[in-house]
Amino acid sequence: MIEVVLIKVGMADLNIAENGALLRTTGLGSCVGLTLYDTQLKLAGMAHIMLPTSEIAREGQLNIAKYADTAVPELIERLKNKGSVVSRLVAKMAGGAQMFAFAGGSDTMRIGPRNVEATKLALTQFGIPLIAEDTGGNYGRTVELDSQTGIFNIRSVQFGVKEI
Amino acid sequence: MDVLREVGNIGAGNAATALSLLLDKPVDMAVPTVSLLPFEAIAERVGGTEAVVIAIFLRVEGDAPGNMFFIINREPARRILQGLLGFEAAENDDYSELELSALSEIGNILAGSYLSSLADFTGLHMSPTVPSLAVDMAGAILSYGMLQFGTMGDDALLIDTTFLEGQQEAEGHFFLIPDPESFDKLFRALGVPI
Numbered sequence: 001m002i003e004v005v006l007i008k009v010g011m012a013d014l015n016i017a018e019n020g021a022l023l024r025t026t027g028l029g030s031c032v033g034l035t036l037y038d039t040q041l042k043l044a045g046m047a048h049i050m051l052p053t054s055e056i057a058r059e060g061q062l063n064i065a066k067y068a069d070t071a072v073p074e075l076i077e078r079l080k081n082k083g084s085v086v087s088r089l090v091a092k093m094a095g096g097a098q099m100f101a102f103a104g105g106s107d108t109m110r111i112g113p114r115n116v117e118a119t120k121l122a123l124t125q126f127g128i129p130l131i132a133e134d135t136g137g138n139y140g141r142t143v144e145l146d147s148q149t150g151i152f153n154i155r156s157v158q159f160g161v162k163e164i
Numbered sequence: 165m166d167v168l169r170e171v172g173n174i175g176a177g178n179a180a181t182a183l184s185l186l187l188d189k190p191v192d193m194a195v196p197t198v199s200l201l202p203f204e205a206i207a208e209r210v211g212g213t214e215a216v217v218i219a220i221f222l223r224v225e226g227d228a229p230g231n232m233f234f235i236i237n238r239e240p241a242r243r244i245l246q247g248l249l250g251f252e253a254a255e256n257d258d259y260s261e262l263e264l265s266a267l268s269e270i271g272n273i274l275a276g277s278y279l280s281s282l283a284d285f286t287g288l289h290m291s292p293t294v295p296s297l298a299v300d301m302a303g304a305i306l307s308y309g310m311l312q313f314g315t316m317g318d319d320a321l322l323i324d325t326t327f328l329e330g331q332q333e334a335e336g337h338f339f340l341i342p343d344p345e346s347f348d349k350l351f352r353a354l355g356v357p358i
Contacts, residue, residue, distance in 0.1 A: 010203075011203045011204050011213075011303070012203065012314070012318055026213040026214045026301070027207060027213030027214055027301040027302060027303015027304045028303070028304060029300075029301075029303065029304030029305060029306075029307045029308060030304075030307060030311075031307055050307070050310075050311075050314050051311070051314050051315065056315050058315050058316050059316050059317045060317075063317075066314065066318075099298055099300065099304055099305055099308055100221050100296035100298060100308060101296060111308075111311055138298075139300055139304070140301035140303065140304025140305065141301075141304070142214055142301065157216055157299070157300055157301060158300075
């Protein structure tokens with residue numbers, strides 16, 4: 001049996017994988033799990049994005065994996081270092097749920113949809129096509145990207161497993 | 165840190181009494197822990213980011229805003245429902261409308277008593293939003309409580325109080341994650357020089 005390498009991407013974290021390794025991030029709520037994939041090199045990248053824009057950051061040392069506007073360029077950079085080119089990359093993403101509904105919901109409560117919008121905007125700026133997504137709703141997701149096939153696997157408590 | 169532990173003590177003490185009255189049996193609580201934790205470590209407290217939990221979330225508004233969660237695992241939730249509704253709760257993941265509404269109400273009562281005793285003690289105005297219930301992965305749920313901290317760094321300050329029912333293991337957790345701006349107010353109200 002072939003041992004499959006599993007690379008865990010934490011919250012507000014990003015990483016890349018190749019040679020059939022799996023990228024995995026768990027418990028996405030309002031956060032967005034963004035993946036970029038280079039079919040030719042079978043090279044994959046994943047970011048667990050927590051907030052839409054680094055403009056709201058008040059932290060000293062900016063965690064660039066946390067914000068949509070900084071995570072996307074960083075992930076691209078990491079893939080380019082492995083020999084990829086932007087024009088070959090395709091994106092898939094999941095998450096951006098609104099776990100709790102409140103009447104007159106504040107901006108914070110709408111964070112899921114805002115994360116999705118900001119991630120899409122960043123992808124557009126680099127001209128990377130978003131070929132599949134499973135976003136929104138009011139439930140959590142765990143996602144996995146297979147660097148061998150580019151298949152994006154999404155698991156949730158309510159709806160079980162699906163692949164996009 | 166001692167002051168924040170006291171915050172947990174005051175709030176959860178009152179909530180434990182409320183829960184004990186509801187269930188008509190003794191409910192103890194552990195000494196609250198106060199810690200600055202990386203985001204993922206907060207979910208570890210209740211079984212990991214993927215652990216399915218029942219959570220009642222409410223936002224605290226007023227002088228010292230923050231996020232509050234009452235979190236129970238499925239097994240203790242079933243026991244509570246059984247004790248409260250008097251019938252065998254569903255064995256699978258599906259909760260009936262009635263069960264969900266009962267759980268939501270329990271969370272509401274407990275969170276309300278936590279907050280009102282805290283507000284009384286500190287003299288700060290704190291009002292809860294309408295609570296919202298979710299049965300889902302702990303990571304997905306708890307990340308909502310960390311957004312205010314998210315802009316500051318990769319850790320959040322958690323005041324965690326565990327409930328124990330007799331000799332049973334952890335019955336539930338009360339998580340209070342005050343917004344970063346709230347600490348000064350809490351400290352000042354509790355008489356700590358800043």
